[in-house]
Amino acid sequence: MNEIKIFCPATIANVSCGFDVLGVALDAVGDEMTVRKTPEKGIRITKLEGQDLPTATLKNVAGVAGLALLEKSDYDGGFEMEIYKKIKAGSGIGSSAASSAGAVWAMNELLGKPFTTQELVKFAMEGERLASGVAHADNVAPALFGGFTLVRSCAPLDIIPIPSPRELYATIIHPQIEVKTSDSRKILKTNITLKEGIQQWGNVGGLVAGLFTDDYELIGRSLVDHIVEPIRSILIPAFDKVKSKAVASGALGCGISGSGPSIFAFSKGEEIAEKVAQAMREVYQNIGIDYEIHVSKINPLGIKILE
């Protein structure tokens, strides 16, 4: 096999209480990539459609992640990549992660899978470092593993896949304003109270338990973030209103996707997730803010081959 065409899912990182540790892969929104082997060494981005992003290898997250893999590989050739972006950069649903993770996943397939998924996460994290200045794994891990993932530890890297109930749907609304991950990190406090910490790890434990036991109510009760959401939500137009309308429409819980500005809500079943979408949509329509909206099942596989 010399060429592969793949779907690279959007992902929700943090998931309310799970700041910097939890993430989940989506089904209904993601990029496409075509990756092919070349006798020529190195990585070349030969096409990049859908977003205005650099194609120079060292300035593109897929290029940088790919080079990290090549460095550990004994493969003698290189790769060409065509990237068809459907996920907007700066949307908060893992645009850079989709490209970083997609690049290394496709390369690994074409090389006969010499690397483990956890190793691929490490390579993809180099793309995240380029995008945001921090080599975080909370988007690339769910993109590569699928479903929910817990990054228990970054050093050493320890990623735990977490199952999720079948009827869990995500609704994601993306107000068309840009919030850079790097800016969104800057406004975080470096200290929290022990009390806030206890609430947060109680909720992380509750969310993980709820995902294991298909307990939708527990998942909902655990989707609470007293630490990051109160600060970051200030950068998101009408966040409180979108959240309250989503919950009033039946969502289990609602929070900031990644560093925003996208807002996610989880619901039990597609019908409620669509109602939640309608409620979120109305908030932005009423105040005249452009948006994109997605309703998606959880994607248990992550990146997958197309055709």
Place this chain on the structure above:
Amino acid sequence: MNEIKIFCPATIANVSCGFDVLGVALDAVGDEMTVRKTPEKGIRITKLEGQDLPTATLKNVAGVAGLALLEKSDYDGGFEMEIYKKIKAGSGIGSSAASSAGAVWAMNELLGKPFTTQELVKFAMEGERLASGVAHADNVAPALFGGFTLVRSCAPLDIIPIPSPRELYATIIHPQIEVKTSDSRKILKTNITLKEGIQQWGNVGGLVAGLFTDDYELIGRSLVDHIVEPIRSILIPAFDKVKSKAVASGALGCGISGSGPSIFAFSKGEEIAEKVAQAMREVYQNIGIDYEIHVSKINPLGIKILE
């Protein structure tokens, strides 16, 4: 049924990363109580053996917890209680919780179970308030529910039972010095760094996932506490040495039980748990500190009726 004799298990609270939220019930060590209905109203502690503790109803945790239940009950009579303490007060393995939880569990049985287990936890927490000044649930919850419990939230109270692998054993060593929970709380910092918080909730998520999936290695990797253990361990003689010897003898992980001074270790299987006990014992023998030691399976039921 007018009288009941019960076993009230010792419990390990906090369980390393799960400060103030996680706890687990033990099998090999616990108090016994006999509780009987009386036509006379109120609660009387008619016997208290094994520890030098007050028997006046309002000064005894069982009395106070019992009164909290009576206040919500339409029962017209009262109860007499005999308490046979096997768990030393101030040991850090839930001595007060065993009495508080035992009292309300037995009363509920004798009244025909009008209250849910979660309601019993609330009553028992009043005993904890008397003992330590804080109405915490991390010992009474596992005593009443059995197994591991997660106190996701205290207000409103939300307790999540967590399963655990069959071969999980605890070794607990209790150096014979007294550390009061109230003193041990005073030395805690009120602020932590966000980075420490992230590590902690990553580990709580990992521990819960490990318990659900019988992944002993993951349980071990998650038994880490960067926040409380470095501070509280100062009050425990030779903590670092006991811990390193326990882990070197095959323990999955090791930490402070509750607020100390007891130290717990988890192991896969009884044989390793006994080896760990031997290693811990040697540390205290070499430095001439008296100790008690227990090796116990996890107790999946919590409080139980004795013939």
